[in-house]
Amino acid sequence: MSAFSTIAFKPERCNGCNDCMSACAAVKGSSNRADSRIQIVAADNSFELAMCRQCGDPKCVSVCPSAALSKDAGSGVIAWDESKCVNCLLCTVGCAYGGIVHSAAVGHVVKCDTCSDDPACVKACDQSALSFITSARVYNEVGDLEDLFVPGLAACPGCNSELIMRHTLRRVGAETVLAIPAGCCAGMGSVGYNGTTGTKVPVFHSLLTNTASMLTGVKRQYKRQGREVTAMAMAGDGGASDVGFQSLSGAAERGEEILFICVDNEGYMNTGMQRSSCTPYGAWTTTTPVGEHGQGKSQDAKNMPLMMMMHNCAYVATASTGFMEDLYVKLDRAVEASKHGFAYLHIYSPCTTGWRFPARATTEVARMAVETNFVMLWDYSPASGLALTHPIDRPRPIAEYLKAHGKYRHLTREQVGHIDATITKNVAFIKRLAEAGPL
Amino acid sequence: MTENRVDYLIAGASHAALAALEAIRMHDTAGSITVLTKEANLPYSPTVLPYVVSGRSAPETVALRRVDYFAQNNIDFLTGCALRRIDAKGKRAHFSDGEAIAYGKLLLATGAAPILPPIPGLRDVTFHVLRTLADATALRAALPQTHAAVVLGAGLIGMHAAENLAKTGAGVTIVETQPQVLPGYFDAAAARIIESAFTAKGIRLALGSKVERVAPGAEGCTLTLADGTSIQADLLLVATGVTPVLDYLQDTGVATERGILVDDSMRTNVADIYAAGDVAQARGFYDDKPVVGGILPDAVEQGRVAGMAMAGDPALAAYPGSVPLNTYAFFGQQALSVGSQSEGEVVFHDTDAYKHQYLKIVMKNNRLTGIFGINRPFDPGIMWQLILRRTDLTQVREQFIAEPRQTARQLMSRLWR
Numbered sequence: 001m002s003a004f005s006t007i008a009f010k011p012e013r014c015n016g017c018n019d020c021m022s023a024c025a026a027v028k029g030s031s032n033r034a035d036s037r038i039q040i041v042a043a044d045n046s047f048e049l050a051m052c053r054q055c056g057d058p059k060c061v062s063v064c065p066s067a068a069l070s071k072d073a074g075s076g077v078i079a080w081d082e083s084k085c086v087n088c089l090l091c092t093v094g095c096a097y098g099g100i101v102h103s104a105a106v107g108h109v110v111k112c113d114t115c116s117d118d119p120a121c122v123k124a125c126d127q128s129a130l131s132f133i134t135s136a137r138v139y140n141e142v143g144d145l146e147d148l149f150v151p152g153l154a155a156c157p158g159c160n161s162e163l164i165m166r167h168t169l170r171r172v173g174a175e176t177v178l179a180i181p182a183g184c185c186a187g188m189g190s191v192g193y194n195g196t197t198g199t200k201v202p203v204f205h206s207l208l209t210n211t212a213s214m215l216t217g218v219k220r221q222y223k224r225q226g227r228e229v230t231a232m233a234m235a236g237d238g239g240a241s242d243v244g245f246q247s248l249s250g251a252a253e254r255g256e257e258i259l260f261i262c263v264d265n266e267g268y269m270n271t272g273m274q275r276s277s278c279t280p281y282g283a284w285t286t287t288t289p290v291g292e293h294g295q296g297k298s299q300d301a302k303n304m305p306l307m308m309m310m311h312n313c314a315y316v317a318t319a320s321t322g323f324m325e326d327l328y329v330k331l332d333r334a335v336e337a338s339k340h341g342f343a344y345l346h347i348y349s350p351c352t353t354g355w356r357f358p359a360r361a362t363t364e365v366a367r368m369a370v371e372t373n374f375v376m377l378w379d380y381s382p383a384s385g386l387a388l389t390h391p392i393d394r395p396r397p398i399a400e401y402l403k404a405h406g407k408y409r410h411l412t413r414e415q416v417g418h419i420d421a422t423i424t425k426n427v428a429f430i431k432r433l434a435e436a437g438p439l
Numbered sequence: 440m441t442e443n444r445v446d447y448l449i450a451g452a453s454h455a456a457l458a459a460l461e462a463i464r465m466h467d468t469a470g471s472i473t474v475l476t477k478e479a480n481l482p483y484s485p486t487v488l489p490y491v492v493s494g495r496s497a498p499e500t501v502a503l504r505r506v507d508y509f510a511q512n513n514i515d516f517l518t519g520c521a522l523r524r525i526d527a528k529g530k531r532a533h534f535s536d537g538e539a540i541a542y543g544k545l546l547l548a549t550g551a552a553p554i555l556p557p558i559p560g561l562r563d564v565t566f567h568v569l570r571t572l573a574d575a576t577a578l579r580a581a582l583p584q585t586h587a588a589v590v591l592g593a594g595l596i597g598m599h600a601a602e603n604l605a606k607t608g609a610g611v612t613i614v615e616t617q618p619q620v621l622p623g624y625f626d627a628a629a630a631r632i633i634e635s636a637f638t639a640k641g642i643r644l645a646l647g648s649k650v651e652r653v654a655p656g657a658e659g660c661t662l663t664l665a666d667g668t669s670i671q672a673d674l675l676l677v678a679t680g681v682t683p684v685l686d687y688l689q690d691t692g693v694a695t696e697r698g699i700l701v702d703d704s705m706r707t708n709v710a711d712i713y714a715a716g717d718v719a720q721a722r723g724f725y726d727d728k729p730v731v732g733g734i735l736p737d738a739v740e741q742g743r744v745a746g747m748a749m750a751g752d753p754a755l756a757a758y759p760g761s762v763p764l765n766t767y768a769f770f771g772q773q774a775l776s777v778g779s780q781s782e783g784e785v786v787f788h789d790t791d792a793y794k795h796q797y798l799k800i801v802m803k804n805n806r807l808t809g810i811f812g813i814n815r816p817f818d819p820g821i822m823w824q825l826i827l828r829r830t831d832l833t834q835v836r837e838q839f840i841a842e843p844r845q846t847a848r849q850l851m852s853r854l855w856r
Binding site for chain 2: 090
């Protein structure tokens with residue numbers, strides 16, 4: 001069974017402009033919004049939706065007596081066959097979403113066909129209330145690849161390191177040597193216990209300081225033997241930006257053919273939540289406590305991915321598990337780049353334990369970080385320069401993001417102001433880089 | 440006699456059976472399944488038959504599943520094979536071809552057959568019924584020679600058939616004992632709008648009329664009504680309803696009334712025997728009394744529940760109860776009937792006979808119990824959900840009455856989130 005693309009609706013962003021309905025009607029050959037296959041319904045203080053959900057187990061199909069409706073196995077769209085339809089309207093009984101209705105204008109039932117995976121309504125929505133979610137392709141493409149991690153692991157409940165580990169290993173495949181220094185990626189079980197490893201590829205537990213240099217040697221030795229192997233590191237932000245930085249910077253500068261993934265959870269989270277140079281301003285950690293003398297970290301985080309970009313790497317990107325499709329594109333590019341140069345992937349990784357939010361909220365926190373512009377998703381290659389891959393034109397208020405976890409609970413208005421100003425500055429700077437083209 | 444055994448045996452192959460198949464395969468991809476139908480064809484819906492008669496649907500295109508569906512899902516599909524007898528203790532089913540299969544679970548989804556009214560002389564004349572594909576092709580073959588048709592019964596099948604007969608140019612008379620058409624689904628005011636569309640097309644309606652006797656005539660038959668009128672017919676279609684066929688249940692101990700009595704998991708009183716669709720008599724939504732619904736969407740729902748229960752799917756939610764509902768399209772117009780005419784009070788009733796529009800809303804304790812419309816669009820699927828969920832409409836009552844379609848969409852859109 002495959003997964004399918006889908007049209008998503010965020011009612012809180014809808015302003016009731018009805019442009020989606022005009023666009024849909026126009027595509028269907030009408031100037032009347034009543035003929036739109038998407039219907040926005042104004043309620044007291046919200047906007048609601050009546051539209052085909054392209055159900056996985058569609059009742060309109062089950063109740064159709066003439067086999068005129070069927071779910072397309074390739075696209076997932078519920079297709080309507082005019083030659084078979086008898087106009088009995090029973091499908092409108094089956095649908096509990098108001099997604100298939102009789103149209104007096106054309107004299108038969110009508111429904112959304114997602115405009116062959118290019119929905120006009122989504123393109124017409126300038127509020128981002130409608131979006132076309134295509135991340136199903138990730139599942140369809142990698143679902144059959146071998147899972148190269150053991151079934152059980154030791155990460156905290158809600159940790160997205162599992163997502164990162166399993167997806168990355170599936171993608172890079174069995175011909176991989178993995179280096180993992182002390183950190184959450186090691187602690188979750190990859191380097192194993194009692195002589196067995198969690199990964200199904202060779203993994204070595206490097207020191208925090210020498211990950212990139214050891215991997216350099218491993219990769220060069222395989223090259224000498226004529227074996228094509230992906231040399232990959234998975235380090236935390238501490239292991240990359242603080243104590244591991246010297247060897248990382250050296251390997252990047254030399255252009256070693258390595259894929260270095262930094263899983264940035266903004267601190268030394270597996271050893272007791274100490275601050276790192278990637279910990280943001282104002283954040284509580286056990287070494288930037290909140291009390292009489294301190295109010296969380298008093299310095300800004302350093303922008304690690306930008307620093308890596310200035311090493312003139314073959315590829316540098318930021319990514320988030322809240323945007324898996326984007327992450328996948330970057331993973332593909334990073335794997336490819338690591339065949340001829342140094343590739344660096346910086347994955348923002350919310351930490352339920354250290355940031356203090358409920359385990360179920362990891363993905364939502366990851367999304368909010370991007371949607372508030374707290375972090376930005378971009379990638380860089382020498383040929384094309386820096387490009388924003390998920391630009392946020394109308395960011396959500398930063399207060400929403402800061403409220404989502406406990407590590408910012410103490411913030412004063414001034415501190416929030418500082419964070420807000422830092423974001424504004426960062427956004428402007430990254431945008432200038434994006435506009436500048438290749439460096 | 441061969442010694443076969445299957446995990447799931449399904450008798451019947453229409454909507455309830457197919458919904459059960461899907462539900463079983465959703466949970467149990469490996470269990471062996473055999474489906475049998477007494478028909479020679481791939482599964483089809485009785486509801487499509489009037490359109491086969493009219494030529495709108497070709498008999499070859501009405502199949503609800505392609506021939507490779509069964510192989511793909513590892514299902515044995517037997518055609519031309521009827522259930523004859525069940526050995527409930529030995530858990531073995533005997534078929535019309537002499538074979539027998541031992542089963543783990545058995546679903547009875549054998550549907551219903553036409554009721555023949557006790558009219559003197561009926562069995563001495565040639566008449567049609569419309570329940571199987573063979574009936575439909577026979578009726579279609581008779582159309583070119585038909586000039587004066589009589590349809591007994593103004594239910595959905597009779598009305599659909601009458602419309603399609605009239606479209607071929609034949610003179611048509613509908614005889615109905617009730618004083619209105621479609622008495623199960625619409626009140627007299629709504630029925631009058633539908634009736635006017637029929638009479639406008641030259642179809643004669645003999646409502647509140649009883650056929651006293653039928654006798655063979657020169658080119659068909661002659662019907663004599665209770666008031667003494669006689670009608671000549673060269674084609675007679677009997678569409679006075681259907682009833683479950685239960686003959687194979689002898690000595691099984693399966694409890695029946697009009698249909699096979701089932702609980703909210705579609706289980707009969709006999710272990711490992713389930714029933715769903717037109718053959719079953721399941722709990723009514725409003726009064727909990729068991730009813731033979733005979734409604735397509737309800738058959739799908741019952742089949743799904745039965746399949747989940749048979750496969751032991753833990754996601755099974757109890758059958759919510761049967762709500763009468765249907766859609767009826769006639770001469771390019773649309774009539775919708777969702778819920779009960781009598782359960783609660785009529786909070787809105789508007790008939791515009793000139794515009795052929797009608798809307799009636801019934802509520803009980805500010806909860807929707809029924810909504811009926813002609814050429815007044817609303818989403819029947821959403822209304823059905825509002826009824827089943829007993830959604831409290833106190834806050835939006837006036838708005839709902841003024842704009843049922845939009846208000847229901849608002850409510851449902853929120854309820855889904």
